[in-house]
Amino acid sequence: MTSHELVAAWRAYLTDNKRRSPHTVRAYVAAAQRLVAANGLDDWAAVARTEAHHLRTFLAARRADGIGNASAARELSALKAFIAFARRESGDPDPAPPRLRGPRLKKGLPRPVTPDEAVNLTDLVDSLAGEEWIGARDRAVLLLLYGSGLRIAEALSLTGRDAMLGEVLQVTGKGGKQRMVPVLPITRAAVAEYVRLCPWPLSTKEPLFRGAKGGPLSPGMVQRTVAQARRALGLPDTATPHALRHSFATHLLSAGADLRSLQELLGHASLGSTQIYTRVDAASLLENYRKAHPRG
Template sequence: MDAQPLTDARALAARFDHHLRLERRSSPHTARAYVATAHRLLEFLGVHRGEVATPAALLTLPAVDLRAFLAQRRGEGLGPSAAAREMSAVRAFLKFAAEQQGAPPALPRVQAPKRPRTLPRPASPEDAVALAEETGALAHQPWIAARDTALLLLLYGSGLRISEALALAASAHPLGSTVRVTGKRGKTRVVPVLPMVATAVADYVAQCPWPLDKQEPLFRGARGGPLSADVVRRAVAAARRTLGLDDKLTPHALRHSFATHLLAGGADLRTLQELLGHASLSSTQIYTAVDAAHLLDVYRHAHPRA
């Protein structure tokens, strides 16, 4: 008898996995991470409350229990950014649990841990991808989730300005290993496309409910018109807050992260200038300063005499 409620809650977590992968079209990495968090939460509640967790109990989960769960995870070595993602997964699971039981979601108010204030720096590759996926996870419709994730991965993966990405015509699909974009002053350039980006864009196109005529914009708004950059910025801001990331991690900052990571990986300035579409090499040279600052920061933290 005692095992039955636990089985029900485990079954709910299993349906959560199906929901993330097939309905929300989350990436396999995100689905695995979110479902693992759901199981950790159920295990924690069983110990913390002295009774097995049931789906009904998830509807009235008090904030104090979530704070205790977060405290335990932090005690296990979870950093601020990872802890914020953990709470994002918990909220998504509790919302799903409520929907499955026909109840309105009543999520406890628990603030995600904030990162310590530091000087602005490029997003790590992990944070850039997490931001893209979390922006999609917060969307209200699966096709919009796929759209937002694909768009942000394109900004980071190819170093595009948001205006350049939103100006892409549907004729650009399917994306190959490169895509031609039009930048400032009508200057065109060819930029590389990562396989994961091409896959994400194809997933969005497959789900988009609006006809994508070749001369129309590739990325569409909720009502079928051109997608607004402000809509994207607001969605990114919400995901950024959920993950506890730096306020300066905007869609445009993904382009800067792309440039800095390429330079750190050995790309020369002339190549970077072409990829970014800078008219002058002096515009590209700012990334040498950013990269030097990052290296100095690493040195100061790693050297025992620093």
């Protein structure tokens, strides 16, 4: 097998099996191309033998080329996913990627997860999962948090009745209060993919999202999965599952949504709970201003 065939197979897997966005496919394929070219890798076994010290050397060379911490963290996450795929392809019974922490990113004010970071998180939890259906499940859950603003408990309370999502979803929040939330096409596709792969029967009254042994998926498992992914990406500890809901609100507010509409979408009992996002958005604007202004 040639290096070109390796990269082509990786691209096909990301596109056809994982159904990644074109942006993610380009980034992950480019990272794989750089790794195989730099190390002369020409079969899955060779890629599978890539260890942490190899990645450290490779990333040091990339840093010498001028990439920053954030780019290096993204590159590392892409390469970890590629190596895990290679290890599965070569028959490794433990296809986990090398253990290597990404570069530390400068910590500033507490902030929501950016759109790129949210996409990277959802993609990486899928790639790091030991089984394909579990990866699809984790990605679907996180997209519901980020794309629809659900709390973890709300996403995990969905049942098989909710498996065929439409453009809106009725959820039951705190105090039994029901509300309607939008569902993005990417989220509908992710849930449909999970339903297709899930090995457990999804009856209308049983939980939609299942654990590895078929029981209800626990919030703690979602939190641990996100913690693993954020460490691989070099994101701060504030990049939690709840931060995805936080980001949903902040991004809508930045795009012009009014507070009353946002209150309804989030299921807040009082407008005061929603107003915190105006302060966070103002903090983000001030931080960007200071970075951009010549006198900042």
